[in-house]
Amino acid sequence: MIWSIAPEQASTQAEAFDRIFAMMTGFSLFVVALVGALIFVFSLLFRAKRGTPRRSVKALQNRQIEVFWTAVTAFFAIFFFWYTSTASLDAIEAPAGAMEYHVEAKQWMWKTRHPSGARELNAMHVPVGRPVTVFLNSQDVIHSFYVPAFRIKQDVVPGRTxxxxxxxxxxxxxxxxxxxxxxxxxxxxxxxxxxxAPGDYARWLETRAEGETLAATGARLFVSAGCAGCHEEGSDVHAPSLAGLFGREIPLADGRQVTADADYLRDSILLPGRDIAAGYEPIMPNFSGMLEDGEVEALVAYIRTLSEEEASR
Structure with missing residues (x-):
């Protein structure tokens, strides 16, 4: 912790966040102290003595001082931008091999699904020293997933992951x-x-009944909802293959390119007429109103595993 009033520091992101906070706070205090000291010194040096007639003060014009002050200010601005941007970008993408948790927000609870399929309510057990990626969805209104000790906060917006x-x-x-x-x-x-601790987590997990993983639920739904009839290999319908799709750049019929991330896949299921893949007819049916948010999330999780299987070949 930086100070005793700060939340406990319990994640790698917390360490990076607190370093930035301490650096910015320290620099701000230094600037305030410097400006305050200069004001005090100049007030003493240039104060008007009693009985001295008022006179105009000649403006100080020194090009070297102006260039130096502007250069120093620009240097610190660029440095802080680089340092904070680097830390922020590192916090966006999880390391390879991160464990996947799925959390569903609903008034007024958190529903957690573990990689094994085990479920919890308003709790999430995780192993120390293992990166964890949390996929967040909302069933109703906007929520925000906030763990002060980890210095993480992420809005959970209905209709997107x-x-x-x-x-x-x-x-x-x-x-x-x-x-x-x-x-x-x-x-x-x-x-x-x-x-x-990893050993304690493994023993705790053994006490929990394993359920169906989200990807497994999506695999069942992929067949029952009729998706397999168009997207599986050998289908008579001319539809894009989903193997290796997640994370790829997809050219669209209107000339744009988009990344096949979770939001794109979700929109393709619920708003299929908006972003048509180049070379394909707009024949994808609209599943809006037919699938619940959790079912769409399960389908996206299944399609993501197809990309992982393709990458491992």
């Missing part, structure tokens, strides 16, 4: 809050993230 990742650095129980006003019981929408 948000992601955030962290790596816990020490065992403990850390508070989880909703940081976006979401209704009358918003203050009660709390939970906990329990970071455990």
């Amino acid at each position: 948000s992601t955030v990742w962290f790596e816990a650095t020490k065992p403990g129980t850390y508070r989880l809050f909703c940081a976006e006003f979401c209704g009358t019981d918003h203050a009660k929408m709390t939970g906990r993230v329990v970071a455990m």
